[in-house]
Amino acid sequence: MIEARELRKSYGEREAVHGVSFVAETGSVLGLLGPNGAGKTTIMKVLTGYHYPSSGTALIDGMDIVEDPLAVKRRVGYLPESVPLYQDLSAAEYLDFAADSRGLEGAGRRAAIERSVESCGLGPVYRRPVEELSKGYRQRLGLAQAILHDPPILILDEPTTGLDPNQIIEIRALIRELGREKTVILSTHILQEVEAVCSRVIILNEGSIAAQGRPEEIGETLKGEERARVRLKAAGEGDRLDARRLEALFARLPSLRSASELREDQLCGVFSAELVFSPSSQEPGELLFDWAVANELKLLELERRRLSLEEIFVKLTSEGGAK
């Protein structure tokens, strides 16, 4: 388990992380999501002992990262953003060094290397020099190094960068599998990756947490801002709708958060409006249809305007609204 408490990190005058607190449970994959410069990599560097925090602390399986850095490092497998490989070694020699560093010996060492080579699909390039490897294989070699000692904590900074779509699927499946028993933190700016892999998500913006929770929770909170554009008129013969009456009727529309841009089309009793709905188990279209029937209105047009995940992310990380 990883527990960060009011973690802050400054580089000179610039504070890169402003008092971030979160918990990553054992048997979960926590995604750190955010634009470049949001503080994802800095948090990972602090958790892995590469940098010390300016204030606050983090506990890795109950061990303090500043007071007991070696014990923490033994429990952590880390894949940095720029995959750290020695160009003048072969893949085999590189993993040999990783095994030496982790104090692996004898049969356990051989088994660990075989397992990580197989998990990361490195068999075909095992004896080749690192400098001859493709970007995808380099990424996989970095990941193999991180999982070699079967660590209970895995910290992966953008683990699928540079992989082709098939490799991405394989590595995501591997991370999901690892996340069943271990504590995994991964950073990404690919929203689909969060949905595909993570059991919890933290959205970071400018060094602070903008949102956190299960992907569905965050999705609901944000996707809850479902929008619909409607055109309506009164259903009854000779019945003419007016703005005041429509506003009163909107007040009875379930889950409606706001109605805006209310306009009458050429003074003929046909109104258009932009509606925003709160999260609900019912589809906005269904709610609108039932509401229109119950209030003797005719729904002439319904255009659903749902924010894409990308739009949600942009909205959350560009408005600076840290929660």
Place this chain on the structure above:
Amino acid sequence: MSPVLAIARRELRSSFNSPVAYGVIISFLLFTAVSLFFLSAFFTMNVADLRQYFDLMLKAFAFVIPAITMRAWAEERRTGTYELLLTLPFTEAELVLGKFLAAFALALVAILLTIPVPLAISLLGSFDPGVLVAQYLGVILAAGAAVALGQWVSSLAKNQISAFLGAAFAMIFLVFINALANFLQFGGVLAAILNWLSLAFHYEAFSRGVADSRDLAYFIAFGVLFLYLSTWNLTRRKWS
């Protein structure tokens, strides 16, 4: 395997997988042998004395050791492997000692490969084995001190070139400063300070075949100081 040996093994593998190690060793052997036999008047002196040869080794260190140590930290930072090393379960002191051990071993290989030279010359005259042992002890101690200094410069430098130049300038200063002090006829306290600082000054007795405990202490203290400074530099960066 101990952490220090794990790091040293990786360093040596990288060095011998690339042309760097071979280039450095061959350059060292060529420079010292060519200078001794062709540029100096070794044979015309008609004296079986290798002092000149060992003096040349110290001068060669001013360029050879920086070439060995320039990669130590500067290259790790350039390629991003610095982050890997600092997040593996090593202390900063183990990292510094591991790298020191590897660079020192490389320098030691170069030094040991010079043994055929005194062996060949011994056919021409009789050498005192005790003197030769003291000379080799001196050159090994000087190499260790220079490696510690070079590694410290590399821990400060942004790239290999500046690591090489910085260490080479520092070595030239430390090797030639006492000669300069003598040439300019400095006297008194200033001369004493410059002599005390100079690697060449403390090496001189060894190259004559005399192992003085004060010189021995100087080289050991010099090495330990720069190893400590490298360790401190790594630790300081974690807080920055």
